[in-house]
Amino acid sequence: MSTNVLEVQDLQTHLHLRRGVVKAVNQVSFSIAYGETLGLIGESGSGKTMTGLSLLGLLPRPAGRIVGGSIRLNGRELSQLNQATYAAQIRGKEIAMISQDPMTSLNPVFSIGSQVAAPIRRHRHDTDQTALALATEELHRVRVPSPALRISHFPHQFSGGMRQRVIAAMATACRPNLLIADEPTSALDVTIQVQLMDLLDQLQDESGAGLLFITHDLGVAASLCDRVAVMYAGSVVETAAVTDLYAAPAHPYTRGLLASVPRIGIKTERGRLFSIPGTPPDPLDLPMGCAFAPRCDLVKDRCHRESPPLIDKGGREIACFEVQ
Amino acid sequence: MARYLFSRLWQGLIAILGAVLIVFIAQRLAGDPLALLLPMDASEADFEALRVELGLDQPLLVQFFRFLQSVLVGDFGYSYQWQTPALDLILDRLPATLELAVAGLLFAIVLAIPLGVFSALYQDSWVDRVAKVFAMLGQAIPSFWIGLLLILFFAVTLNWLPAYGRGNLSHLVLPAIALGWYPVAAMTRTLRSAMLDILQSDYIRMARSVGLSERAIIWKYALRNAAVPLATMIGVYFANMLGGAFVVEVVFAWPGVGRTVVEAVFNRDFPVVQAGVILSAVVFVLVNLLVDLSYGLIDPRIRHGR
Numbered sequence: 001m002s003t004n005v006l007e008v009q010d011l012q013t014h015l016h017l018r019r020g021v022v023k024a025v026n027q028v029s030f031s032i033a034y035g036e037t038l039g040l041i042g043e044s045g046s047g048k049t050m051t052g053l054s055l056l057g058l059l060p061r062p063a064g065r066i067v068g069g070s071i072r073l074n075g076r077e078l079s080q081l082n083q084a085t086y087a088a089q090i091r092g093k094e095i096a097m098i099s100q101d102p103m104t105s106l107n108p109v110f111s112i113g114s115q116v117a118a119p120i121r122r123h124r125h126d127t128d129q130t131a132l133a134l135a136t137e138e139l140h141r142v143r144v145p146s147p148a149l150r151i152s153h154f155p156h157q158f159s160g161g162m163r164q165r166v167i168a169a170m171a172t173a174c175r176p177n178l179l180i181a182d183e184p185t186s187a188l189d190v191t192i193q194v195q196l197m198d199l200l201d202q203l204q205d206e207s208g209a210g211l212l213f214i215t216h217d218l219g220v221a222a223s224l225c226d227r228v229a230v231m232y233a234g235s236v237v238e239t240a241a242v243t244d245l246y247a248a249p250a251h252p253y254t255r256g257l258l259a260s261v262p263r264i265g266i267k268t269e270r271g272r273l274f275s276i277p278g279t280p281p282d283p284l285d286l287p288m289g290c291a292f293a294p295r296c297d298l299v300k301d302r303c304h305r306e307s308p309p310l311i312d313k314g315g316r317e318i319a320c321f322e323v324q
Numbered sequence: 325m326a327r328y329l330f331s332r333l334w335q336g337l338i339a340i341l342g343a344v345l346i347v348f349i350a351q352r353l354a355g356d357p358l359a360l361l362l363p364m365d366a367s368e369a370d371f372e373a374l375r376v377e378l379g380l381d382q383p384l385l386v387q388f389f390r391f392l393q394s395v396l397v398g399d400f401g402y403s404y405q406w407q408t409p410a411l412d413l414i415l416d417r418l419p420a421t422l423e424l425a426v427a428g429l430l431f432a433i434v435l436a437i438p439l440g441v442f443s444a445l446y447q448d449s450w451v452d453r454v455a456k457v458f459a460m461l462g463q464a465i466p467s468f469w470i471g472l473l474l475i476l477f478f479a480v481t482l483n484w485l486p487a488y489g490r491g492n493l494s495h496l497v498l499p500a501i502a503l504g505w506y507p508v509a510a511m512t513r514t515l516r517s518a519m520l521d522i523l524q525s526d527y528i529r530m531a532r533s534v535g536l537s538e539r540a541i542i543w544k545y546a547l548r549n550a551a552v553p554l555a556t557m558i559g560v561y562f563a564n565m566l567g568g569a570f571v572v573e574v575v576f577a578w579p580g581v582g583r584t585v586v587e588a589v590f591n592r593d594f595p596v597v598q599a600g601v602i603l604s605a606v607v608f609v610l611v612n613l614l615v616d617l618s619y620g621l622i623d624p625r626i627r628h629g630r
Contacts, residue, residue, distance in 0.1 A: 058532055083538070092535030099533070104526040109548050109623055119534035154624040170534055 039225035113151025343605035428503030440515025462505030559615030
């Protein structure tokens with residue numbers, strides 16, 4: 001096989017904090033095919049961003065460490081790679097990231113042109129002039145108006161939406177096979193969000209890259225993703241094609257999550273918004289067995305003793321004893 | 325940028341005017357120069373005659389405006405002691421002081437940049453601690469004492485470098501270290517905390533995520549951002565060095581402005597003191613103007629007036 005650009009198997013990432021060890025990513029497995037968009041959704045603190053940073057080799061140092069599992073990009077194992085190799089051969093070239101906040105993700109004291117040209121110079125070993133010319137083309141590709149003029153401008157002269165385009169140009173300049181977008185739309189106006197999502201779609205169509213789209217916004221995930229992986233307390237609880245998941249969520253957490261989305265025109269009991277009872281577990285002290293068990297309405301004794309594995313069930317994967 | 329510079333220039337002029345006023349008042353409080361200028365057995369009439377000749381019999385306000393007028397045309401009068409124009413006396417010494425201050429500043433910067441960057445990179449490690457102790461030593465030990473120790477060790481015991489006077493580059497080394505060690509601590513700490521902030525920032529994570537080398541990220545992308553607070557520090561301490569160099573000038577027998585002014589103070593040689601202090605104020609303002617200009621060069625947001 002291996003039309004998959006990325007295969008993540010039993011990935012375990014720990015954060016060694018002064019107060020204890022956080023199992024930020026706990027036995028996570030998923031794969032992404034070329035041209036496919038996988039949504040990674042979950043609440044804040046569920047381990048989405050740490051999963052993304054694990055793939056990029058950019059875990060917070062010295063606290064974060066990959067302690068188990070494998071990350072295979074085109075069959076190449078990444079989890080044991082050292083930082084220098086990661087920087088020279090993987091980041092920006094094979095995997096790139098579009099970050100969360102466009103207002104703070106560009107260096108304020110360097111021109112847009114030099115920032116977009118930097119990865120080109122680094123990975124293609126072009127001269128400064130060639131790299132700058134290519135950077136201009138990249139800005140044109142992400143539809144920044146009058147790019148030849150704009151390359152000499154600085155980040156503060158760009159709007160949030162335009163900065164996000166610049167970031168997209170910088171990330172995709174060397175045509176990575178995998179693009180990670182970490183909440184790229186959450187800091188933008190809704191109209192700009194739509195434009196950016198169109199742009200991501202276009203960039204992906206052009207390059208055929210896989211896209212890992214990290215978000216807490218179920219609506220954005222529904223409109224952009226082919227498949228969705230739902231994370232809870234560091235683990236993937238359900239993976240399914242996006243239409244299947246939204247039509248018939250299987251895992252109790254996924255059902256609760258979708259039921260929490262307020263809908264216009266649909267009155268709930270006593271006119272209140274639905275929420276899952278209880279709170280997410282303390283990441284320093286995860287419960288035995290299934291992490292969702294304390295909040296689950298289908299909970300059985302076994303759920304408190306063993307953690308359910310992610311099992312394939314008719315085209316989707318679910319980690320729950322009751323639903324399996 | 326032009327408006328920003330204009331306002332800075334205006335502030336500088338007011339600062340110089342303030343310096344002129346303070347010098348003028350301090351002079352009147354310091355004692356009667358006539359007692360110094362005239363022989364012990366001079367008569368009351370001799371005193372009166374000289375007082376009129378020097379204009380010291382006029383009301384203070386008149387004296388001040390006369391003083392201001394002459395300052396504006398660069399006329400600070402003749403040194404009572406040497407009988408040469410006071411301004412020339414100071415201008416003769418100014419290059420030596422500037423040379424010493426610039427050398428001290430270079431020493432401080434060359435030391436503070438690696439110390440600050442590495443103590444940020446290896447936060448709380450032994451590198452950080454050694455850097456801190458080294459920098460604190462310079463701040464804790466008075467410069468004249470550092471100067472004496474340097475002379476004792478490098479000039480007397482090892483006989484590597486000259487102990488006093490101005491001449492070639494080797495004469496500059498010891499006084500520059502004695503003068504430049506003091507600001508190393510403040511510069512290192514400023515740079516360290518700026519770098520710590522910047523290395524956590526989103527744009528550094530972005531630079532890492534496209535695979536830029538750690539060397540480029542630290543020494544180019546991060547350091548340029550840290551340069552603004554560092555430039556402020558450099559401006560403040562450079563001005564301090566110009567003013568405070570006299571201790572080092574005395575220890576190393578360096579023929580600078582500071583030493584000349586101190587001697588003039590002891591001899592109540594008013595014109596020389598006035599010229600020295602006011603010229604120092606002018607240099608101070610010019611240095612700060614240069615620092616303000618450098619902000620614009622470093623940070624485009626300041627250049628574009630945001």
